[in-house]
Structures are given as structure tokens and as C-alpha cells.
Amino acid sequence: MRKKIRFLLIFCISLQTAIAQTDIDGLMMQKKFFCVGPTAGYSSFKNYWEGTLKRDNLNMGRVSTTNFMIMGNYGVTRRLNVLFGLPYIKTKASAGQMAGQKGLQDLSLWLKWVGYEKHLFKGDLQLMLIGGYSTPVSNYSPDILPLSLGLHSRTTTTRFMLDYQRGHWFGTVSYSYNFRDNVKLDRYTYYTTEMHYSNEVRMPDASQWNFRAGYRSEVIIAEAILNKWTTLGGFDIPRNGSPFVSNNMDATSIGINLKYETPLDGLSVVANGSTVLAGRNVGQSTGFNAGVFYIFDFGKKTKSTNEKDKGKQPKK
Amino acid sequence: MRKNLLYTLLAGILLNGCSKSIDEQNMHYPMLNPTKPDANAGTWKPILLAAANEFACPAPIATTSPDYVIQLNEIKSFQNGISNEERKLVEYWGAGAVLRWNEIMRELVALHNLPPYQNPDGTYPVPSANNPLAYPTFPFANPPYAARAYAYLSASQYDALVACYYYKQLYNRAAPFTVDPTGIQTLLPKSTLPSYPSEDAVVMGVSVEMLKLLFPGDQDYINQRAEEHKRARIIAGANVRSDLDVGEALGKLVASKFITRARGDRAGAAVGNATLWNKLKNDCIARGEIPWISQESPERPPMLPAFGAVRTFLFDSLTMVTAIRPGPPPSTGSAQLKAETEEIYQISKDLTRDQLRIAIFWADGLRTYTPPGHWNYIAANDFANERFSEPRWARNMALLNMAMMDAAVVCWDTKFTYFNPRPSQMDPRIKTPIGLPNFPSYISGHSTFSAAAATVLSYIFPSKAQQYNDWAREASVSRMYGGIHYRSDCETGLVTGNKVGAYAVNRGHTDGAE
Structure with missing residues (x-):
């Protein structure tokens, strides 16, 4: 019998913390700078929550995800950045009979805009508005969770972010709302809490709170992160059942x-x-990621991704 | 610049706020308006009833009596200020009683199609019909359980409708919209047949009793649907209260006959016990073969090992063993099984996206209506297009579902006669995207069910035979794509299913409905 769990959501969250200058930190790339690089990561779990019940599953063992990703960030202006990310994913269950999956997952694109800046209490305050869109780039099935590569749902994200830095110390808080499109399955009926005669699954939207704080200098960034993902609807995995794409998936993580x-x-x-x-x-x-990035300077200026500290440059 | 960007982002929010509602196919069935009313269905041969009039049905009151007028007024009071919701209810049930109660059964099967979680000591609890709401809830509606449930529901609906149509002709009481054409609106296509007893109520009455037997923990839901059904008939102006009350009572009487059979058909003992489980294994070793072992952790007893002893509908057990049960699978030590195992490994190693699609499409695994349910859905769509009368719906569903139940019995008999290991037991490199069933490999259940179903449906719709057989073959090969069956499991399963289906077709030739 298949018994599966869901890892992907957590995986996505950890990806977002993978590098600096992501869609979810307070850093901006300078005008005409292009920062790009590969990352690699691994995350796994043995225990999962079936609804609210925490359990393990001897027929899955440890479910792991390995990812390789290319990410980039281009400074259109100092206050407007364009970002992208594209992961290749490989999943595996250490026990039981379920086959792992591999392939390209979802391409994400982001616009990151500093809408307001102010020098305040000897520090710098930024208000940012971020819009994101992610769409599957391969025809993977979201119907073999937890080993599916993803949920195969086109997602539009709107994020509001507040970043404050004083000296080398900073704090960032953001709230995101994720609009998630319905997904299609390879079958024409499915059961949630009732029978559905359609290949289309209604996806609940999701919200995300992200708090991060720490040290930021020209050379080093070190930060602690608290993330809370909440799916706004959906249903629980039934007792000893399999996860489903429209489950009510919530997670609170630190990193x-x-x-x-x-x-x-x-x-x-x-x-x-x-x-x-x-x-x-x-x-x-629990997951780890590492990456290497290089900045191409199309504007022939000094190179640092930690713009905040170089960034006492004149504003345009 | 800043403003434009803000507008773009806001527009994104608004665009995505648009409707996510899903178009459910089962809400598009046309209202039942049979091309052929089958007024003589009371003469068709019942399955368990000794005769159409085995159960008595009282004569109706006259349409001129004061009590009848009160019943007409009940309809009028329901129709006075009818809401949109009530209209939807009428349309929903107007698609057909057999269709909707079959659909309700499919939903209950899907709800209950989950295996019990293990006990702390590594054994597994068995669901109990006497305590259906305690975990593990009763039933575990796995494919054999479901196949049998669909068969009992459809066969009992058929017998109930034969009885109903017998009494319709006998008493010939006109429908309320005929008695009072100016006072009663009809929200459904007008049936030309007498309305007493109501065919809808007969189907509802018999279905409620069968579902209570098969899904005893869901009686509240079942009763709620039944009340809804009756209300829809009154609102529609299709039946007066006495059409419904008498029909429901007749349905319940017919159900009693099927319930007695179900209680004695040996399905209750199909789970077996540790003695049987060990014997199956030891007998297989004694034959010089590698026995099937559970690859679940902790090891789970095989699914319903004694289901092969369940009483079939279409033939007796001697016929099953001598004329239908296939010969043994390739020996576990043979070069053929080695080659067949290698074939499955190669498929599973480089599965294409289209093979995965096919494996998922036909998997019909946990939390689904099972393969027999899938074929019920296929049949329901075609029957609705064909505009069958209620008794013809029931007769064809009964042929289909008796064939699939008997296919389940033959298949399980074969599985536990040979106790053959799965490909992944012979070669641990083989993994599955759809889950490994916990019972022996030979023969493939999906293949047996699907071939039996395709044979029956091809008999009902000869022009679609090619399509049904193609689907059956695709369902069959989907199990190889799933990495859980050898080619010989699938091919022998198809041959066996076709044989079982032929018995249903033979019954169809002699039941008086052709």
C-alpha cells in the first residue's frame, strides 16, 4: 500500500533561504549588475504530520529531496530588481516500494521593488513590494505525493516587506499571499472529503510570514530566520492515507x-x-543548501552583493 | 514608473482572484427521458426473487379519493415558492435513481478505501461490521469488497424494479400530473407509465437497505440522501406520497432477500486467519515455488485470502474451478519468469511520462472507487447518453457488476491458489510510482475486472466494442507500467475476465430484456 507524505512545501521554503538577494530578503542588486549562480541542496524527513497527528512511515523510511538550482538577480535600477530561479529535483524514499521522481520543477520569476526609503533613528528603513510568478516547466505529476516533484500549480505571489538596518544589524519582516491556480491530474475523478468528477483540483491559496534578523556587512551576512507557511483551506490526510495536492499544509520552520x-x-x-x-x-x-554566485557588472562598477553597505551611494 | 508597477502588481492580484470553481462532470447528466419506456419490465427474469410478485404490494387508493387529493395538495404546497436550490435538487435526482444511487455507492467506496494502520505489536486490526465507527472503521472497501458491493446494489435494484414494473402494470394508477394536469407542474420529463409504485422510491428503498448493510457507519448520510431523493420527486410533481411510501416499502422487502444472501455468501470470512495465511505459504513451498511475501512493513496479511470462496452470481464454484480458473503461472524458477521480471524492471527503470499517465489513470488505488467503480463510471456515462429506462439501467448495471464481482472471486481464487510473488519480490530494484498491492501477483485483478466489464459493455453497445476492449487492454498494461505485474499476469487476467463476462452476456440473452 502506498503511504506517502509531503516534503515539497518545506523544500520550497528552504530554497527561498538558499542565497542572498532572494525574493524574500531586504537586499537589492545595483543597477546593471547581474548576480547568478548554482546552488545545491538536500532535505529529508522521517516523521510527518498526518493531519495533526505526528507519525513515521516504515513503508517510506526517510523521504529525501536533492535539488540543483540556477538562480539569478538583475538590477534594472537600484530600486527595481528582476530575479529568477529554476530547480532540478530528485526525490527518493529510503524504504518501501515507491519509486523516486526526478526532473525540472517550476520556473519562478520575481519583480522586487523598493517603494519607500527613509533614514530613521540612525538606520535605514525600506518598504518593498514584491511580485512573483512560478509555473511548472515540465509535465511532472503532482499526484504521487510525497515523491512528486511539486504541486504543479501556477502561483502568483504578492509580498509586502519591511527592512530596517542600523549599523551592521538588521531585521526584515514580510508577509506574502500566494494565489494558486487549480491543478490537473492524470485521472478524471478523485476524492477529497467528497467525490469529485473532474481532473481539475481546486487549490487553496497560501500565506507566508517570514522574519529574519542578524548581521550584515560588506563581507559577511549571518541571519536567523523564522518562517510560517499557512495553507488557507484544504483538507487533512485521512488516517493512514496518502497526501494529496490540495491538503491543508502548514509549516513553521527556523533556519x-x-x-x-x-x-x-x-x-x-x-x-x-x-x-x-x-x-x-x-x-x-531538515535541509541544507549551498551556492556560489558571481556578479557580472554590465555597468562597470564595484562588485558586492551586499549593497546595503556599499549602498550608501548617491540615490538616483 | 512607480505607479505603473503598483498597478501591475495589483492587477495580478485581481486577475488571480477570479473563479477557481470546478466543472464536475456528474452535474451535467440530462434528465432521464427514456427512448424506450420498457413498460414490460415486470416480465423480465429477476435474479433472486422467485417471481416479480414474490412480495405483495397493496392496491393503491383511487385518484378520486379525498386522501389522494390531500397528496396532490402536498405537491402543490411544495411547488408553491420553489427555490433555486430545490430546482437543482430536482434536476440532480431527475438524472436517474439507479445512476445517483450507484454514484453514492462509488463515493462511499472511495471514502472507505484505506487500509488499517498497524497495532503497536506489528499486527493489523480488522474492521468490524458490528462496530463500524471505531478505528479501523468498517469497511476497508478494497477492490474485492467493492466489486461485491456494486454487484449486490445493482442486482437488488434490478429485482426491485422488476417487481415495481409488475405492480405498475397491475394497478395502473396514473401519475399526479395526469390526474391533475392544471394544478400540478412537472419539472421533469413526463413519464408515460403509471406512477404507483414509484420506480425512484423502489430504487431508493432497496439501495438504502443495501448501503446500510455494506456501509453501516454511514447510515446518517444514506438516510439524508434518501430524504432528499423523496423530496425531489414530490417537488417535481412526479409522484404523490403514496407512490413513494409503497415503492420504498417494496424496495426494502426486496433488499431483505439480498441481505440474507450477502450474510451467507462467505465474504465475512474472507479475511482468513493466521492458520490460513501460513498454510497458503507452506503449500506453495511444498509445490517447489517461491511463495508470495508481504513487502509492507510491518508485514501485512494478504488482502482477503478467502475471497475466492465467496458465492458467485453467474456460475457455481465447480464451474469456476474447472472451466474458468486459469492454469498455473510460469514457475518462479523458470527462465520465462526471469525474462518477464526483467521486462518489468526495464519498463520501471525508464518509465515514460505517457506510461506514468496510463499507470495513474487506471490505478484506482486508495481513496478511489476502485477498478470496478471506474467501470461503473464509464458505464454510467454511456447509459445516460443512451437514455435507458430505470429498469434497463439496473439490468445492465447488474450484468456489469455481477460479472465484475465474479471476476473478483475468480481472480482471488487464482491468486491464492498459486500464491505467486510480485515482480518487486523477485527483483528488489523494481519500484512503483502507484503503490504495491498487498496480495499475490497472478492473475492481475485490473485485467480480470476490465476484461469482464469490456465484454459486458460490448454486448450492451456492440458498436463501442473496440473502444471498451482498448480500454481494458490499457488498464491491463497499466499494471506493467506500474511495475507491479508481469505480462503473463495481465494477459491471463484478460482472458479470464472475458470468460467471466461471457456468463453475464449469456444471462442477458435469457432475461427477457433484449
Whole structure:
């Protein structure tokens, strides 16, 4: 019998902490700078929440996800950045009979805009508005959870972010609303809490709170992260049942993120880890990611991704 | 610039706020308006009833009596200020009683199609019909359980409708919209047949009793649907209260006959016990073969190992063993099984997206209506298009579902006669995207069910035979794509299913409905 759980959501969250200058931090790339690089990551869980009941599953063992990703961030202006990310994913269950899956997952694109800046209490305050869109780039099935590559739902995200830095210390808080499109299955009926005669599944939207704080300098960023993902609807995995794409998946996770600007001009390395503290219909996943980034300067200026500190440059 | 960007983002929010509602196919069935009323269905041969009039049905009161007028007024009071919701209810039930109660059964099967979680000591609890709401809830509606449930529901609906149509002709009481054409609106196509007893109520009465037997923990839901059904008939102006009350009572009487059979058909003992489980294994070893083992953790006893002893509808057990049960699978030590195992490994290793689609489409695994349910859905769509009368719906569903139940019995008999290991037991490199069933491999249940169903449906719609057989073959090969069956499991399953289906077709030739 198949018994599966869901890892993917947690996986996505950890991806978002993978590097600096993501869609969810307060950093901006300078005008005409293009930062790009590969990341690799691994996350896994043994325990998961079946509804609110925490359990393991001897027929899955440890469910793991390995990801390789290319990410990039281009500074259109100092206050408007365009970002993208594209992961390749491989899933595996350490026990039982279920086959792992592999392939390209979803392409995400982001517009990140600093809408308001103010010098306040000897620090700098930024209000940011971020819009994101992610869409599957391969025809993977979302119907073999937890080993599916993803949920195969086109998602539009609107994020409001507040970032404050004073000296080298900073804090960032953001709230996101994720509009998730219905997904299609390879079958024409399915059961949620009732029978459905359609291949289309109505997806509940989701919200996300993200808090991060720490040290930010020209050379180093070190931050702690608290993330809370809440699915606004959906149903629980039934007793001893399989996860389903429209489950009510919630997760609260903590993590750390480190970044080091190497002495080589424009080259930086990042590493982070995160773990889920509490959840519902998700795996209690722990993951690590690492990446290398290089900045191409199309504007021929100095290179640092930690713009905040170089960033006392004149505003346009 | 700043403003434009803000507008773009806001527009994104608004665009995505648009409707996510899903178009459910089962809400599009046309209202039942049979091309052929089958007024003589009372003469068709019942399955269990000794005769159409085995159960008595009282004569109706005259349409001129004061009590009848009161019943007409009940309709008028329901129709006075009818709401949109009530109209929807009428349309929903107006698609057909056999259709809707079959659909309700499919939903209950899907709800209950989950295996019990293990006990702390690694054994597994067995659901109990006497305590259906305690975990593990009763039943575990796995494919054999479901196949039998669909058969009992459809066969009993058929017998109930034969009885109903017998009494319709006998008493010939006109429908309320004929008695009072100016006072009663009809929200449904007008039936030309007498309305006493109501065919809808007969189907509802018999279905409620069968569902209570098969899904005893869901009686509240079942009763609620029954009340809804009756109300829809009154609102529609299709039946007066006495059409419904008498029909429901007749349905319940017919159900009693099927319930007695179900209680004695040995399905209750199909779970077996540790003695049987060990014997199956030891007998297989004694034959010099590698026995099937559970690849679940903790090891789970095989699913319903004694289901092969359940009483069939279409033939007796001697016929099953001598004329239908296939010969043994390739020996576990043979070069053929080795080659067939390698074939499955190669498929599973480089599964294409289209093979995965087919494996998922036909998987009909946990939390689904099972493969027999899938074929019920296929049949329901075609029957609705064909505009069958209620008794013809029931007769064809009964042929289909008796064939699939008997296919389940033959298949399970074969599985536990040979106790053959799955491909993944022979080669642990083989993994599955759809889940590994916890019972022996030979023969494939999906293949047996599907071939039996395709044979019956091809008999009902000869022009669609090619399509049904193609689907059956696709359902069959989907199990190879799933990495859980050898080619010989699938091919022998198809041959066996066709044989079982032929018995249903033979019954169809002699039941008086052709």
C-alpha cells in the first residue's frame, strides 16, 4: 500500500533561504549588475504530520529531496530588481516500494521593488513590494505525493516587506499571499472529503510570514530566520492515507543563512540550513543548501552583493 | 514608473482572484427521458426473487379519493415558492435513481478505501461490521469488497424494479400530473407509465437497505440522501406520497432477500486467519515455488485470502474451478519468469511520462472507487447518453457488476491458489510510482475486472466494442507500467475476465430484456 507524505512545501521554503538577494530578503542588486549562480541542496524527513497527528512511515523510511538550482538577480535600477530561479529535483524514499521522481520543477520569476526609503533613528528603513510568478516547466505529476516533484500549480505571489538596518544589524519582516491556480491530474475523478468528477483540483491559496534578523556587512551576512507557511483551506490526510495536492499544509520552520563575500572580486558563497518545528500535512523536514554566485557588472562598477553597505551611494 | 508597477502588481492580484470553481462532470447528466419506456419490465427474469410478485404490494387508493387529493395538495404546497436550490435538487435526482444511487455507492467506496494502520505489536486490526465507527472503521472497501458491493446494489435494484414494473402494470394508477394536469407542474420529463409504485422510491428503498448493510457507519448520510431523493420527486410533481411510501416499502422487502444472501455468501470470512495465511505459504513451498511475501512493513496479511470462496452470481464454484480458473503461472524458477521480471524492471527503470499517465489513470488505488467503480463510471456515462429506462439501467448495471464481482472471486481464487510473488519480490530494484498491492501477483485483478466489464459493455453497445476492449487492454498494461505485474499476469487476467463476462452476456440473452 502506498503511504506517502509531503516534503515539497518545506523544500520550497528552504530554497527561498538558499542565497542572498532572494525574493524574500531586504537586499537589492545595483543597477546593471547581474548576480547568478548554482546552488545545491538536500532535505529529508522521517516523521510527518498526518493531519495533526505526528507519525513515521516504515513503508517510506526517510523521504529525501536533492535539488540543483540556477538562480539569478538583475538590477534594472537600484530600486527595481528582476530575479529568477529554476530547480532540478530528485526525490527518493529510503524504504518501501515507491519509486523516486526526478526532473525540472517550476520556473519562478520575481519583480522586487523598493517603494519607500527613509533614514530613521540612525538606520535605514525600506518598504518593498514584491511580485512573483512560478509555473511548472515540465509535465511532472503532482499526484504521487510525497515523491512528486511539486504541486504543479501556477502561483502568483504578492509580498509586502519591511527592512530596517542600523549599523551592521538588521531585521526584515514580510508577509506574502500566494494565489494558486487549480491543478490537473492524470485521472478524471478523485476524492477529497467528497467525490469529485473532474481532473481539475481546486487549490487553496497560501500565506507566508517570514522574519529574519542578524548581521550584515560588506563581507559577511549571518541571519536567523523564522518562517510560517499557512495553507488557507484544504483538507487533512485521512488516517493512514496518502497526501494529496490540495491538503491543508502548514509549516513553521527556523533556519540560519550565511553568506561570505570572497576576496575574489564579485564571487560569493552562501550556505544555509532550516528545520521544521511544527506542521500539518507536511514532513518534519531538515535541509541544507549551498551556492556560489558571481556578479557580472554590465555597468562597470564595484562588485558586492551586499549593497546595503556599499549602498550608501548617491540615490538616483 | 512607480505607479505603473503598483498597478501591475495589483492587477495580478485581481486577475488571480477570479473563479477557481470546478466543472464536475456528474452535474451535467440530462434528465432521464427514456427512448424506450420498457413498460414490460415486470416480465423480465429477476435474479433472486422467485417471481416479480414474490412480495405483495397493496392496491393503491383511487385518484378520486379525498386522501389522494390531500397528496396532490402536498405537491402543490411544495411547488408553491420553489427555490433555486430545490430546482437543482430536482434536476440532480431527475438524472436517474439507479445512476445517483450507484454514484453514492462509488463515493462511499472511495471514502472507505484505506487500509488499517498497524497495532503497536506489528499486527493489523480488522474492521468490524458490528462496530463500524471505531478505528479501523468498517469497511476497508478494497477492490474485492467493492466489486461485491456494486454487484449486490445493482442486482437488488434490478429485482426491485422488476417487481415495481409488475405492480405498475397491475394497478395502473396514473401519475399526479395526469390526474391533475392544471394544478400540478412537472419539472421533469413526463413519464408515460403509471406512477404507483414509484420506480425512484423502489430504487431508493432497496439501495438504502443495501448501503446500510455494506456501509453501516454511514447510515446518517444514506438516510439524508434518501430524504432528499423523496423530496425531489414530490417537488417535481412526479409522484404523490403514496407512490413513494409503497415503492420504498417494496424496495426494502426486496433488499431483505439480498441481505440474507450477502450474510451467507462467505465474504465475512474472507479475511482468513493466521492458520490460513501460513498454510497458503507452506503449500506453495511444498509445490517447489517461491511463495508470495508481504513487502509492507510491518508485514501485512494478504488482502482477503478467502475471497475466492465467496458465492458467485453467474456460475457455481465447480464451474469456476474447472472451466474458468486459469492454469498455473510460469514457475518462479523458470527462465520465462526471469525474462518477464526483467521486462518489468526495464519498463520501471525508464518509465515514460505517457506510461506514468496510463499507470495513474487506471490505478484506482486508495481513496478511489476502485477498478470496478471506474467501470461503473464509464458505464454510467454511456447509459445516460443512451437514455435507458430505470429498469434497463439496473439490468445492465447488474450484468456489469455481477460479472465484475465474479471476476473478483475468480481472480482471488487464482491468486491464492498459486500464491505467486510480485515482480518487486523477485527483483528488489523494481519500484512503483502507484503503490504495491498487498496480495499475490497472478492473475492481475485490473485485467480480470476490465476484461469482464469490456465484454459486458460490448454486448450492451456492440458498436463501442473496440473502444471498451482498448480500454481494458490499457488498464491491463497499466499494471506493467506500474511495475507491479508481469505480462503473463495481465494477459491471463484478460482472458479470464472475458470468460467471466461471457456468463453475464449469456444471462442477458435469457432475461427477457433484449
